[in-house]
Amino acid sequence: MEEGLSGFCIKGSHVRGNNGNNNGGSGTKCGRWNPTTEQVKVLTELFRSGLRTPSTDQIQKISTQLSFYGKIESKNVFYWFQNHKARERQKRRKVSIDENDFISRDNIFNNNNNKISSSKRFFEVKEYQSDQRVIETLQLFPLNSFDENEQEKLRFHANECRETSSFPYTINNPEMDHPPLDLRLSSL
Amino acid sequence: MEEGLSGFCIKGSHVRGNNGNNNGGSGTKCGRWNPTTEQVKVLTELFRSGLRTPSTDQIQKISTQLSFYGKIESKNVFYWFQNHKARERQKRRKVSIDENDFISRDNIFNNNNNKISSSKRFFEVKEYQSDQRVIETLQLFPLNSFDENEQEKLRFHANECRETSSFPYTINNPEMDHPPLDLRLSSL
């Protein structure tokens, strides 16, 4: 269709084949932040660990640590959590009327036997379990024993964690050459 | 991105033959929603009636009604309007800029560039308002394709319709055998 001109800064290569990182560190690609898979992985993990609304301080630290994987600013982290949280809710909240697909022949594939009942606002709740070892590291973290729903209720604990836990954990992805990131909530 | 993977369902058939256009009640299609022509027709009609950003409630109802024609979820309706609106706007903006290129240098109506003072935590919120120009352009260049342009200006009315208007509108396609759908905005 129409092309990207639309503005001020055209992306050099919009071939999201970024499995490495795209604008990391050097690209002055402008435009919006395009998180690397590593960054997303870490953020997701933090989220899963219970972090929902990081403080300014935490954001700063997270941002700093993630900057290793590529260009990133504090606001990106801020927005990421805002959006992630909002959408998490958007999906599951409004636990009402979406049971209206009576003609659903598609249920053949619906193995939604997951803990999530198929009733959110509009969206499906997708599983993101494919995050492997990085997660493993934090899996032992106390808060992680809850499901997202429950964590939601106990969300406020997340921000308190920093003062209690003394769980010495560090994420260190073996397939990459990078400095270890201490992502204990308590360290943020 | 834990949600970016939309490939949970590999399409066994890259055989273009999606046979026609809908998977209404037989296809065990996974992947993305493929609206039936009837669904599109109704959605388009609603759009032309002035609906731009249906509320959650409206979305639910529309979805329910459209489910008669085939598989559909609320989120599909949501996205449909989101996309349709965005693309209409995008197209118009492009045209406007194109028609008005030489003047479009950025300051024609810029009187109030500074309301940006709201610093959100770390970053400045930059104001980029370009609608003014577009609107103005439209006034100068009444490129009226059908009536979409007019609709846009009156968009805000549309969302009020649901509670005030007595827009007597009912779609009842004669060429089909189906229950009449009351698509008056006021009924949504």
Place this chain on the structure above:
DNA sequence: AACATATGAATGAACG
């Protein structure tokens, strides 16, 4: 098959 386009879906950014 390669290329082009229409459009569903996702998400970063930002508004009220």
Place this chain on the structure above:
DNA sequence: CGTTCATTCATATGTT
């Protein structure tokens, strides 16, 4: 925070 906007990604469909 809930919503909305802008841009991009992904895929179905159309064309050469």
